[in-house]
Amino acid sequence: MTLLSKFDDVHNRLNSLTGAGGRNPFDVVIESINSSTTGIIEGRETLLFGTNNYLGLSQLPAAIEAAREAANSFGVGTTGSRIANGTQSLHRQLERRIADHFGQRDCMVFSTGYQANLGMISTLAGKDDFLFLDGDSHASIYDAAKLGTAQVIRFRHNDPENLHRRLSRIQGEPGGRLVVVEGIYSMTGNVAPIKEFADVARECNAMLLVDEAHSFGVLGETGRGAAEAAGVLDQVDFIVGTFSKSFGTVGGYCVSNHPQLDYVRLQCRPYMFTASLPPEVIAATMATLQEIIDRPELRTQLMDNAARFHAGLNRIGLSTGPQVSPVIAAVLDEVPQAVALWNRLLDLGVYVNLSLPPATPDDRPLLRCSVMASHTAEQIDRAVDIFAEAARDCGLSLTPKD
Amino acid sequence: MLTADEISAVIVGKLLSNPKVPRDISGSSRIVEDLAFDSLAVMNFVMEIEDELDISIPLDRLADIRTIDDLATTIVALRTDS
Ligand SMILES: Cc1ncc(COP(=O)(O)O)c(C=O)c1O
Numbered sequence: 198m199t200l201l202s203k204f205d206d207v208h209n210r211l212n213s214l215t216g217a218g219g220r221n222p223f224d225v226v227i228e229s230i231n232s233s234t235t236g237i238i239e240g241r242e243t244l245l246f247g248t249n250n251y252l253g254l255s256q257l258p259a260a261i262e263a264a265r266e267a268a269n270s271f272g273v274g275t276t277g278s279r280i281a282n283g284t285q286s287l288h289r290q291l292e293r294r295i296a297d298h299f300g301q302r303d304c305m306v307f308s309t310g311y312q313a314n315l316g317m318i319s320t321l322a323g324k325d326d327f328l329f330l331d332g333d334s335h336a337s338i339y340d341a342a343k344l345g346t347a348q349v350i351r352f353r354h355n356d357p358e359n360l361h362r363r364l365s366r367i368q369g370e371p372g373g374r375l376v377v378v379e380g381i382y383s384m385t386g387n388v389a390p391i392k393e394f395a396d397v398a399r400e401c402n403a404m405l406l407v408d409e410a411h412s413f414g415v416l417g418e419t420g421r422g423a424a425e426a427a428g429v430l431d432q433v434d435f436i437v438g439t440f441s442k443s444f445g446t447v448g449g450y451c452v453s454n455h456p457q458l459d460y461v462r463l464q465c466r467p468y469m470f471t472a473s474l475p476p477e478v479i480a481a482t483m484a485t486l487q488e489i490i491d492r493p494e495l496r497t498q499l500m501d502n503a504a505r506f507h508a509g510l511n512r513i514g515l516s517t518g519p520q521v522s523p524v525i526a527a528v529l530d531e532v533p534q535a536v537a538l539w540n541r542l543l544d545l546g547v548y549v550n551l552s553l554p555p556a557t558p559d560d561r562p563l564l565r566c567s568v569m570a571s572h573t574a575e576q577i578d579r580a581v582d583i584f585a586e587a588a589r590d591c592g593l594s595l596t597p598k599d
Numbered sequence: 600m601l602t603a604d605e606i607s608a609v610i611v612g613k614l615l616s617n618p619k620v621p622r623d624i625s626g627s628s629r630i631v632e633d634l635a636f637d638s639l640a641v642m643n644f645v646m647e648i649e650d651e652l653d654i655s656i657p658l659d660r661l662a663d664i665r666t667i668d669d670l671a672t673t674i675v676a677l678r679t680d681s
Pocket residue numbers: 309310311312314335337379383408410411439440441447448449
């Protein structure tokens with residue numbers, strides 16, 4: 198056993214994916230971007246159905262212009278951490294705007310959403326505390342649990358009753374309790390029952406952190422996410438999110454009414470020991486936030502598109518989760534089947550994400566699709582037709598439901 | 600209160616209800632190597648046992664557990680603590 202022999206297993210698994218002439222699914226290159234919905238892959242125009250760019254804002258002209266102006270006035274990098282030389286007026290402005298949008302006291306902006314989860318969760322739940330995680334949590338939440346020192350207890354996915362039982366088991370033990378759930382789960386598109394989780398948290402004296410990475414700009418009357426949609430925004434202690442989905446840029450944040458957030462800034466290592474976001478990203482993010490606020494119709498369009506795509510996949514006989522959300526995963530039985538279908542889709546000009554166990558729940562491979570507000574009805578129908586054709590080409594027997 | 604041996608037997612019984620698990624397992628079977636469980640499968644299987652025995656096993660405790668008997672011993676220790 199040498200230092201490097203642990204990579205033999207990855208090597209073998211990758212070979213088994215590419216052995217039959219398939220592509221390396223982790224090395225797809227988008228050669229150029231035509232619009233938020235189409236790009237060039239392997240020289241072909243390809244429909245993008247796996248970018249998380251839910252509102253299509255990565256291409257927003259006002260954001261591109263704002264980035265250009267910010268780079269002109271501030272340069273292209275901050276070369277420092279938020280607690281040293283890396284806070285410019287733009288960072289503060291963005292924090293204020295996000296906090297105001299949520300109606301919360303304050304906001305911390307991080308360099309990525311991964312770091313926002315890593316930092317907030319590991320800093321809030323300390324040595325004598327208990328951290329309760331949904332079983333299907335994102336890697337950034339599991340990694341936060343590893344970085345932190347709290348006792349970590351997993352509860353059944355989207356099951357407030359199971360959380361209640363687990364919180365009750367430690368009744369009377371000293372230490373704080375932090376419960377972490379996601380608004381929309383990134384792999385399956387499942388929406389969390391936030392009201393029920395908030396009720397359990399309150400009853401058991403636990404604080405609640407909701408990661409709205411995939412639900413911000415998507416759910417809720419003003420797009421503030423699953424907690425707003427459930428009517429319990431005021432009962433969530435910490436909301437974490439990312440700029441890398443609906444905002445169309447990069448970065449992460451946490452908003453809260455707890456005044457102690459000021460001190461989290463001075464304790465939170467993934468916030469303190471890394472450089473802050475560059476000015477052009479901050480400026481672009483302010484522009485896309487404004488677009489999200491000004492154009493609620495983007496959300497209606499997104500949900501209509503999601504419903505159309507979800508119904509389309511079900512019609513041709515693919516199984517998906519029951520809930521309509523902009524993350525729609527076609528669930529397959531066997532890995533080779535999923536790999537073949539994913540390759541054929543790309544041959545035919547549709548890009549989706551291939552997600553393999555153990556990164557997926559229930560040990561099943563997924564073709565994870567994400568829908569955008571900017572997809573046209575024709576693009577959605579065409580993608581569904583290509584799914585049917587690719588499934589036929591791969592010898593999958595689907596039973597269409599007409 | 601159940602002894603470690605009795606808890607081991609409960610765990611083996613639970614595992615055997617999964618048709619994918621080899622039939623010849625015992626308390627000394629290693630969870631990752633002998634049952635071919637990946638990290639997620641281990642966590643999901645532990646969750647089943649937790650709900651069966653009404654106990655929570657913090658994730659950091661899993662690092663020290665190799666065999667089914669180790670798991671049973673940890674559960675007895677957690678019950679004695681609380
Ligand atoms: C649920 C969830 N949380 C956090 C993140 C991390 O976001 P970021 O891409 O900003 O690091 C992601 C995305 O990868 C996610 O799916």
